[in-house]
């Protein structure tokens with residue numbers, strides 16, 4: 555549901571039609587990565603928040619993810635890159651927004667891997683696509699299914715950083 559705000563002349567104006575600055579990162583310069591982040595950021599502006607309130611389950615609204623702010627993304631990047639994390643475990647992928655920052659940091663550090671889990675197959679499909687378009691696929695291992703089970707297969711002791719951004723005790727997964 556798009557909200558309308560009164561324009562200067564008194565006519566309602568759709569805030570989504572207003573230009574916004576491009577997505578910027580203080581740390582990532584790679585154009586392919588920034589273009590994908592920008593596209594995902596734009597998509598979030600069109601989320602129907604009213605519908606989310608009615609259907610908050612993970613299997614609804616598979617076409618939209620929740621983006622981090624540029625500053626939050628950069629903080630993830632910093633943690634991985636300068637914390638020298640080689641093996642990063644993420645719960646959960648959604649469409650891959652945070653995964654892109656983690657994978658870019660692993661790539662720019664010269665070695666490592668991101669292990670990311672997502673329970674909704676359609677989101678995994680889109681995340682794979684987004685990460686491939688960003689040129690980061692070789693740095694990401696995807697686990698499709700319940701993270702509480704799938705991430706158990708990540709070798710013990712391998713984790714140097716874990717990022718949790720999902721509901722661990724899902725009310726419903728259908």
Ligand SMILES: C[S@@+](CC[C@H](N)C(=O)[O-])C[C@H]1O[C@@H](n2cnc3c(N)ncnc32)[C@H](O)[C@@H]1O
Nearest residue numbers: 612619646647648651652672673700701719720
């Ligand atoms: C807030 S979103 C993650 C956002 C993501 N980190 C990003 O930056 O776009 C939470 C995600 O957790 C997923 N999820 C919920 N329960 C899960 C579970 N038990 N295992 C794996 N994924 C789960 C949902 O489908 C949803 O995509």
